[in-house]
Amino acid sequence: MTSDGYADVVMPVRVDPAGVAGPTPGQARGRRWRRVGKGLYVPADVDPAPTRQRIAEAVRGTGGAATGWAALHWLGATWFNGVRGDGLTPQAVPIALDDRRQARARPGVALSEDWLFDDDVIVVGGLRVTIPERAVTYEVRRAWHLAGAVRTIDMAAFDDLVDIEGLTAYTERLVARGGVRLLRQALTRADENVWSPPEVDMRIEWEHTGRAGSLLCNVPLFDLSGRHLLTPDLFDPVHAVAGEYNGAVHDGVAPRRRDLDREELYRRHGIESLWMMSADNRDTTRFVRRLHAAYDRADGRPGAPTWTLTQPDWWVDTSTVAARRALTPDQRARWLRRQNPKPLTCGS
Template structure:
């Protein structure tokens, strides 16, 4: 390839794909990226080191090379399809592959949640595949990930925040309204019983208009009777301070009188629910442009 060609995830998948024999297919993160899943960057945890493109083959028919990770597992060509001229395994099998070969259970949950984010799979679809392939490598990790997955996480960092949350049962990205039906905000996490919300703030949130918007949102939460917990990038390496902030927020929320609660998760009739893959898939193109703008960010 010319030196000026940027090695984007899709470009790397394409370069591996042209080497495929007729019985092979791109799978795992490579297939999910090719399907349009922008969260599947093909990078290691450091965010810089490229991972090899996973290739599914029923038998060894090409030489291994650094560009590709060749996996010889039994599979049927019925589980493959041509997408823009490239043969890939189905989205469900690709997601299951990413989960089975993930470095940890946490990474497996992230893979499934992000495949659901793009509506490439549903949790039930992956559960059926996992249950139907009990002897495959890594299937126990995939089965455990299915139990922890959520169809409405919007970023990998949100997934980690949810998995680390030490409080009660939390919901992901549910819009919150005031008693008159006006939209207050859509927090990353909300405990609807305790009245605690969680937000992940990346480095982009630290300066300028984004920071000012975050401060207004925090004030809005406080005014309607919600307690906010913020997770930042440093908490990923050392979650101790974040966990302590969650516990402190729950303690503050417990001291609030019921009369302070001026918020609800009950949607006005004009608001379309999009918190499941099935609901999002049912939207037409116009509705998707209105209600799923976050998917393109």
């Protein structure tokens, strides 16, 4: 009923007259088994709330495959937890059925009859799921806005499940599909080195102001002797302006002290810094005001820079999916620990 690596999931089973592979007909009618679909059961004490369990119960027996956020979550994506942007409302589990309907609509499930390519479906942990490229493009094509579409791509790339080149190639196969225009637009704005969903929103808002000469995500800054200084969430090297997202995780004395130390270090090296607060997601007016003020101050800074983007020989670049995929396990443990995911959501 479980597969290696998915021991926390109890797969639904069919009735078995012998009572070996599943409940007998009599047992299935009793209190010790819970019906989750047509002819499918799990033990009644299995909690249906965990996201992977919810996905398995929704998909099993449909003849389809989990896609969208559900496939990405099943494949280990950090930021796709099946909850909407409010952090509370569960998202319906999207199931790709191809163009042959084998399941009926029911609460908590979103059925898609959009036809699949022959290589779109794989089996992982005993469950049929679509490949990451299909899952991401499905999710992006149904996004409510550009920021949500870009966020999906960036956060799937965070776990190296997709890269922009591969997604672009896959998109070329999606002829006359709904939402492809948004998908293509999002691909031009996506980045493979974003570490959290709020960074995407900050980047897009920043770009909309028209002030950025060039905006880099999580690029390391070094002093002129090659010592690592800082890795800002966003950095405009043309104007020497750095941006940091300051969410709830920054509350408290110790995090605030670290933020102040970072701000002092920026000043010492002639870099203007600004912070986007979690409340700015609801109303960006103050963030935009702080952004313009930072650029105004940066324009008046004299002197040669005491920082550089040139990476010293000892540094290992992890800014692309290809670079991260090439890391050894030991290198991943060392060089990716600074990404430090937070328990947020990628809901659009």
